[in-house]
Amino acid sequence: MRMINCKKCGKSMDADLGMCPNCGAMYYILSDGETPDSPQTDNGAAFSENQQPLDNDDLFNTRVLNPQQTDETQVFKTTPQQTAPPPVHKSAPPRPVSSAHRQESRHGGGGDKRPNSLKKQLAVAAVALIALLTLVISIMSGLFNFNKNEDQINRMPQLVGQTDATAVMLLESMGIKVETMLERDETLEGTVIRQSVKEGKKLKDGELVILTISKGPEDKGESSTETEYVTVPNVLSKTYEQALKEITQAGLVATRAEDIFSPVNQGRVVSQNPLEGAKLQKGDIVTVTVSKGEEPSPSPAGHTITVTAGIGGSISPKGLIIVEEGKDQTFTITPDSGYEIRELKVDGTSIGAVSTYTFTKVTGDHTIYAVFQLKKEPTPAPTPTPTPAPPPTPTSPPEPEGQGE
16 A cells, blocks of 8 residues: 555545545556656556656656546646656546446446345345234234124133122123022132133123132031032923023032034923932033924925916916925916917917916926917808799689589
8 A cells, every 4th residue: 555645635545546535636646757648557556667666756746637627637746857847648637546446347337236135135025024924923812803703702701719799790791690609618708719601602691600609618617528429400401591500509510512403492401411310529510402492394495387377367376386396286277258268388388278287297497378369259150042932833723513514
């Protein structure tokens, strides 16, 4: 690196730069005896005849190109032995080429921008990937719930461990009926120790929920080392609310299986497990199944026959007639007074003037149309012209008797 002082601002600079970083003045360093037309080396600085870098004394032969001057005025410094500046060549002096400019030229044009573009692409891809992962995790964690109907469904909360007042207030605010029962337990008195409906189960408006509340630890006189068993009550044919109440009062927990079709009245218990009389420990589960009524019979497949009639009569039955698959259907055609059947069209084809028609083993839709017309009056037979009788032939009168004798 060769350090020189700028001829314009006096700041120290690297001679190989070709331009002062402080004031922007551009330099071209010449050796002794070298004219402005002399060729320059690749690094933009002049060398002596033996290719050695010039000393500081040679810096007097420095040509300064001021970029702020529009006419690019050239100033030449001479050594003390010179009495006049060297002749100025008419052609424009070569511009110094910095090392940065030479490196940029090797890559062509304004340099290779591919690394920066690749970095931008990688950054965009990383941001998109992070956003996608955030959305997936949010959906899986339930942050976004797109099913609005599910939000409107009441579900049984976990009330075990809550105070009885808090639990009752919460359920009643959801429109749920609440009944409580007391039981000895080691937990704090007034704490919910059991609930008749499991957490997360859907609740209907007005459904009954029974909460078991602790009334504190047992007294010493009430303590017993034996396991307490209870008898399962009979809840068949009772409503679910009644069954739930009786099972809970027995110290058991009732659960409701999926409702089924049954001849038993809708809403009544059709089965229970375990059955009546079974011995269970307190807190065991009894499962009940409720009827949702008789199963509707499937309607058979039917076909439609469209029935119409014109003026002057009727067809029975009329309108849109539904006929089961494979069944027969007969129609009767009746003309009005003064009319007669002209023709009967079945599916658009005339089958003549018939008074009845039967579709046999119907497998598809049909149309039937009756056409009537006025009765034709019979043409009277012409009256024959009477033939006149011929006049009688005259006869001679009989001769009197005895005249010829």
